[in-house]
Amino acid sequence: MKSPQVIGMKAFIMFCVVSIIFLCLIGRDLFKIESVSERIAITYQYHFVLVPEELDNEYWQLVQKGAADAAAVHQVYLEYLGPKQADLDDHLKTIDMAIAGHVDGIMTQGLDAKKYKPLFQKARKKGIDIVTVDTDAEGSKRQVYVGTDNYYSGFIAGQALIADTKGEQYVGIVTGRLDAIHQQLRVKGFQDAVSSEKRIHILGIEESAITKSGASSAAYQLLNDHEKLTAFYGTSALDGVGIIQATTQYRSSDEFYVLAFDTLPDTIKALEEGKINAVVVQHPYEMGYQAVESLVRLQKGEKEETLQHTETSVVRQKDLPLNQTERPQGLQP
Ligand code: BGC
Secondary structure, three states, rough: OOOOOHHHHHHHHHHHHHHHHHHHHHHHHHHHHHHHHHHHHHHOOOEEEOOOOOOHHHHHHHHHHHHHHHHHHOOOEEEEEOOOOOHHHHHHHHHHHHHHHHOOOOEEEOOOOHHHHHHHHHHHHOOEEEEEEEOOOOOOOOOOEEEOOHHHHHHHHHHHHHHOOOOOEEEEEEEEEOOOOOHHHHHHHHHHHHHOOOOEEEEEEEEOOOHHHHHHHHHHHHHHHOOOOOOEEEOOOHHHHHHHHHHHHHHHHHHHHHEOOOOOOOHHHHHHHOOEEEEEOOOHHHHHHHHHHHHEEEEEEOOOOEEOOOOOEEHHHHHHHOOEEEEOOOOEE
């Protein structure tokens, strides 16, 4: 028989044990909440948005990777928002949404200075910093441009064609978008470079809508319209692989000299296989990385260089494998 005192004592001890466990659990949760909020406060000093031309585009994913790595170093909360497929109105709408969201900084292409200026002005009035990436909109109220000198990149493409070919050349140009300033500059630079070389004739230009299938249709069109074609120049990242899809089916791709843009894996594979002859190299990872760093400096009130050109060069099969860039996070494409 247990006395009532013993039962009472046991019940009291049990109550104490349960209370202690309960308090410990609550205390741990309270502590957890506090440490998470502390972490958020420490982790994110700025909120930036990167608005690409097209979300799932492999080229823009490299820009995003660079931006994300820099964001991690500088305590930036980074969003990657934009059109699923290249579309100027959607692009402008996304920037407008970012402005309405009162972010601290926006990185975006400046495809058309006139159309982007009112939005950039609106952003600046709210204290939002604007950096154009990959494509500059000069005179649009952006503070900084980080990216390729697009005229120069077209010019060195033209010089590569001159250096790599002999005799009469008949060129078809496949360009991402006829209405985008960076694509226009890549064509203009190329035209200027080859203009002094009488043996080089540009026969036509078609738009790819920055897709591989669009580039392939554009190349077919050029092949149908101009029997004499001997060379192709593709001015956006998927144009080279689209062109060789068409040339391989039309005739042997080796008969054409193909000049492409950007070192995406399929393009480099085609360069390795000799289906593409030369590639203009841009540095999308660096663009993303440097654009975030530039926005951070603008946020701190530091003075920034307006034009921050990333490197551009031409590579051929003999230059493979390509060198990578060293960054705090390791080797980057
Ligand atoms: C251009 C980007 C474009 C991409 C399309 C690149 O060469 O620099 O502006 O969005 O091609 O795939």
